[in-house]
């Protein structure tokens with residue numbers, strides 16, 4: 001059984017690369033992306049413990065509501081330190097076992113995809129899934145929490161590979177590789193299909209988002 005760590009920065013500071021195209025709505029999107037990621041993880045067979053590392057009070061409250069464990073983030077220490085805090089929390093709640101770290105911006109993630117990734121990752125001391133560009137990382141796994149050695153950040157896919165993590169091959173258009181950083185990423189994942197929270201937000205705000213509406217399938221256009 002797997003432990004999963006999901007690091008989540010405060011929604012008010014999230015998705016700066018979406019600012020140009022989406023302005024203040026990016027914070028709502030970051031929130032919906034997190035909920036869809038957490039929902040998919042919680043519905044993945046073989047996942048026992050989910051630890052969300054965050055300083056955001058709303059993310060913390062909804063983490064508890066969805067039956068996951070909150071690990072308070074230390075302000076200003078950055079993503080890799082947050083991942084290490086989450087790994088330590090997994091050890092604390094125990095028992096020690098395999099752990100996967102997922103970014104919280106995977107609104108197209110499907111439980112069966114993550115199940116496949118975790119089954120494959122079982123064969124490797126350390127493994128990762130590159131994002132759809134091949135440059136970043138959306139999932140990092142290790143058979144023990146001490147073995148994670150996270151190196152997230154720009155170009156992390158190459159760093160994880162160079163440090164010995166096995167690259168798990170997944171189609172570039174599957175949800176586990178479709179993290180959303182830019183408006184183009186948002187259009188890509190919207191066309192593929194998003195989880196219930198992001199889909200609901202699209203319907204609510206579809207006049208604001210210049211992307212295909214995953215529910216209607218039509219292209220949303222600003223109506224105001």
Ligand SMILES: Nc1nc2c(ncn2[C@@H]2O[C@H](COP(=O)(O)OP(=O)(O)OP(=O)(O)O)[C@@H](O)[C@H]2O)c(=O)[nH]1
Nearest residue numbers: 007008009014015016017053073078079082103104
């Ligand atoms: N707990 C925690 N999570 C973080 C931190 N920095 C990034 N994350 C999370 O790590 C994942 C990747 O984040 P980034 O793509 O670097 O940041 P972002 O807010 O999604 O996008 P940008 O603002 O455009 O960089 C997301 O799930 C973030 O919420 C941090 O310092 N602490």
Ligand SMILES: C=C(OP(=O)(O)O)C(=O)O
Nearest residue numbers: 136137152153154156181
């Ligand atoms: C933190 C990462 O995500 P991004 O590239 O979206 O910053 C990463 O790929 O390691």
